[in-house]
Amino acid sequence: MYVKRALIKLSGEALSGPIGAGLHGETLGTIAADIAAAARAGHEIAVVVGGGNFFRGVQGLAKGLDRPSADSIGMLGTVMNALALEHAIEAVGVPARAMSAIAMPALCENYARRRALDHMANGKVVILGGGTGNPFFTTDTGAALRAAELGCDALLKATNVDGVYSADPKLDASAVRYESLTHADAIRRDLKVMDTAAFALARDSGLTIIVFSLRNPGCISAVLKGEGLATLVTP
Numbered sequence: 712m713y714v715k716r717a718l719i720k721l722s723g724e725a726l727s728g729p730i731g732a733g734l735h736g737e738t739l740g741t742i743a744a745d746i747a748a749a750a751r752a753g754h755e756i757a758v759v760v761g762g763g764n765f766f767r768g769v770q771g772l773a774k775g776l777d778r779p780s781a782d783s784i785g786m787l788g789t790v791m792n793a794l795a796l797e798h799a800i801e802a803v804g805v806p807a808r809a810m811s812a813i814a815m816p817a818l819c820e821n822y823a824r825r826r827a828l829d830h831m832a833n834g835k836v837v838i839l840g841g842g843t844g845n846p847f848f849t850t851d852t853g854a855a856l857r858a859a860e861l862g863c864d865a866l867l868k869a870t871n872v873d874g875v876y877s878a879d880p881k882l883d884a885s886a887v888r889y890e891s892l893t894h895a896d897a898i899r900r901d902l903k904v905m906d907t908a909a910f911a912l913a914r915d916s917g918l919t920i921i922v923f924s925l926r927n928p929g930c931i932s933a934v935l936k937g938e939g940l941a942t943l944v945t946p
Contacts, residue, residue, distance in 0.1 A: 712865065712919070712943065714935045716755040716831065718858035719746070719867045720851065723764035723792055725925055732764055734795055743799035745931040746836055750805045754935050755831040757861055758838045759854040760796060762788025782846035786813060789850060793840030794819060800836050807836040812844030812853075824860055831861070851909040859916035866918055867934055868905060869925040874942030875904050891943040894920075904944075913944070920944040 725742065728735030750756055765788030771781025793809040797819075800807040808830050809819040819840070820826065827837050842853045851868075858866040875897070878886040894914035898907055904922050913920055923934045923941035933939035 712921070713937045714754065714865045714867070714921070716861070716863050717865055717867050717935055718757045718759060718854060718861065718863045719869065719931065720854035721758060721760045721792075721796075721869050721925075722850075723761040723788060725869060726760070726792055726795070727764035734764065734792075739795060739799050740802075741928070742925070742931075743796060744803050745929055746796075747800050747803045747805035748929070749932045749935050750800075750834065750836050752932065752935075756836045757827065757831060757857060757863065758793075758796065758836065759850055759857055760789055760792040760838060760840060761850040762786065762790075762792060764788070765791060779846040782842075786840075786842045786844070789842055790815065790819070790840035793838040796838050800838075805836060806834060807838060809838045809840060812839070812841035827861060849906050849909065851905040852912060855905075855909040855912040855916070855918065855920075859912065859918055863918070866913060866920045867931070868920055868922045869931070870904065870922060871924060871926060873924040873940040875902055875922050875944065877902075889942050891945065893945055897944055910944070914946055917946045919946070 726734055726739050728738030762785045766784050790811050797807045797809040810822040811819050812822045814821050830837050839857055842848060842850055854866055872880060875889045876886040880886040894910045897910050921934055921941050921943055934941050
């Protein structure tokens with residue numbers, strides 16, 4: 712499946728590389744270079760980035776925080792990652808624009824759909840931080856929401872395995888890899904690649920999700936061209 716306009720969902724942990732927390736410069740640079748190469752090839756790209764390398768909202772519950780406060784801290788972590796990725800992409804010669812669902816105009820643009828579409832049409836990579844701007848929603852759900860409202864051809868979900876499996880292949884040697892399945896299949900089988908709300912929103916929006924591994928060099932460009940190992944989750 713060739714994808715012209717894509718939204719890429721990156722976890723915060725993907726940017727932490729081998730150090731496991733914070734930002735790993737080499738990993739950040741590698742991901743940025745791959746996204747930049749795809750943009751140069753003519754793909755229109757938006758990115759939703761998580762914040763788990765800094766803070767997860769659910770972690771705050773064990774620290775005595777209520778869920779809205781904890782999620783607010785996590786959303787700030789996603790903005791930090793968006794700013795870092797914006798800088799890394801521009802450092803390799805492709806224009807990028809960080810936008811936040813939480814207003815912080817001294818740091819980046821406020822998210823607005825029409826402005827984001829204009830940036831993408833003009834060749835800028837748009838990096839979306841701040842989640843949906845509301846607590847209780849994961850960045851997976853935020854990614855499905857943004858992909859739908861920006862009219863993306865597909866949502867690319869980057870993981871550490873090469874698709875969707877019936878069980879965790881690291882823990883279950885008998886796990887079966889799916890070449891394709893439907894959103895309804897993913898919800899019914901309780902597959903944990905994305906949360907149920909994200910699958911349901913993608914299903915209702917007619918949005919294809921492509922699940923692939925971020926481990927291989929050039930993986931993002933390959934998936935956008937319809938190459939490489941991936942699982943297609945379709946309406």
